[in-house]
Amino acid sequence: MKAWLENTITAYVRDFESRPDITSRWKEPLYAYADAKDPLFERFKEVVSPTHCMPQDFVPDAASVITYFLPFEASIVYSNVGGRLSSEVWGRAYIETNTLIGEINAHVYEALAGKGFVSTKMPATHNFDEERLMSDWSHRHAAYAAGLGTFGLNNMLITEAGCAGRIGSIITNLSLPATPRQALERCAFKRDGSCGVCVSACVHNALFFDHFDRHRCYEMCLENASHLKHRGAADVCGKCVAGMPCAFKG
Numbered sequence: 001m002k003a004w005l006e007n008t009i010t011a012y013v014r015d016f017e018s019r020p021d022i023t024s025r026w027k028e029p030l031y032a033y034a035d036a037k038d039p040l041f042e043r044f045k046e047v048v049s050p051t052h053c054m055p056q057d058f059v060p061d062a063a064s065v066i067t068y069f070l071p072f073e074a075s076i077v078y079s080n081v082g083g084r085l086s087s088e089v090w091g092r093a094y095i096e097t098n099t100l101i102g103e104i105n106a107h108v109y110e111a112l113a114g115k116g117f118v119s120t121k122m123p124a125t126h127n128f129d130e131e132r133l134m135s136d137w138s139h140r141h142a143a144y145a146a147g148l149g150t151f152g153l154n155n156m157l158i159t160e161a162g163c164a165g166r167i168g169s170i171i172t173n174l175s176l177p178a179t180p181r182q183a184l185e186r187c188a189f190k191r192d193g194s195c196g197v198c199v200s201a202c203v204h205n206a207l208f209f210d211h212f213d214r215h216r217c218y219e220m221c222l223e224n225a226s227h228l229k230h231r232g233a234a235d236v237c238g239k240c241v242a243g244m245p246c247a248f249k250g
Contacts, residue, residue: 002176005108006031009068012107016100024093025073026100030159032179034146036062036171044141049134055171058120058137063175066108067143069157070097071165071248080242084203086224090242091234094166098124101168108170110219116171119172142169147179149250150186154198154240155212158250164241186250198240207240 010029011246017025034040036055044052054063072093079089101124112119122137139168140157148167149159188195189209201241204223206216221235228234241247 001174002031002033005066005176008108008111009104012104013070013100016103020141022096023089023247024076024096026097026165027071027161029072030069030071030148030161032143032146032148033176034065034067034069034142035178036065038145038178040145041142044138044145048138048141049136051134052137052138052141053136056111058122058171059118060175061118061173062171063173064141064171064174064178065146066170066172067139067146067148067184068104068168069143069148069159069161069165070100070168071159071161072097074248075104077164077242077247080238082243085227086234086236088228088231090238091224091228091231091236094186094234094236094238095232097166100124101166104168105170112174115174117172117174119174120168122169122171124166124168137169140166141168143167145181147181150182150184150190152187152198152209153189153196153209154244154246156241156246158246160186160250162246162248162250164238184250186246188245195245198244198246201239201244203237 013026041054055065076089076093079087105121109121110120143157149157152158152163186189199209204216204220206213220237224237225235
């Protein structure tokens with residue numbers, strides 16, 4: 001079933017890229033799976049938000065959480081290096097990937113239903129409290145639980161293909177073997193203090209070595225949303241990702 005799921009999602013990405021109105025491109029997706037009863041999900045109520053949901057809040061008999069990472073093609077990432085505002089290419093990739101993740105999850109929902117299983121159609125973003133700026137379901141934390149990567153100083157999940165891309169997740173009552181969480185620390189700063197470039201790359205003084213100001217970060221995202229409003233909903237920044245040593249590898 002894992003092979004079928006991964007082939008289904010990868011094929012959907014390639015079909016999506018072929019649409020004449022889509023300009024973004026993605027490298028080969030990465031996949032990881034979590035046990036829906038993993039105690040780590042309970043801990044997310046402490047480290048993410050007290051209202052962070054459990055998989056069973058969405059699917060009462062949830063057995064697994066499917067997570068995937070869609071790495072951006074290099075040209076998208078390099079387009080966003082330098083300057084204060086996000087590039088048009090980066091903003092468009094953000095919007096198009098949000099659409100792609102929503103469509104992937106809806107497609108998998110239908111495909112699993114055809115096999116007698118229940119799953120979720122979780123949106124890629126905009127499922128957070130705009131005052132607390134905390135999500136009740138974090139795709140990144142679900143992917144961490146699944147062993148897809150580890151968190152960098154920039155708060156992004158660094159996978160073996162880096163952190164320049166987007167993460168999606170699907171909760172289902174289909175039971176799938178969990179991916180072992182690796183002991184490897186992928187953030188060079190957290191591993192041995194040898195990096196920290198993302199701190200100086202932050203253009204709005206939101207990221208520090210000892211803390212992260214999520215409200216200042218969101219201010220910058222809203223500045224870009226205004227700058228890119230002709231493209232759609234692009235409340236994004238990405239300066240702490242583009243051009244970083246961890247952008248393409250972990």
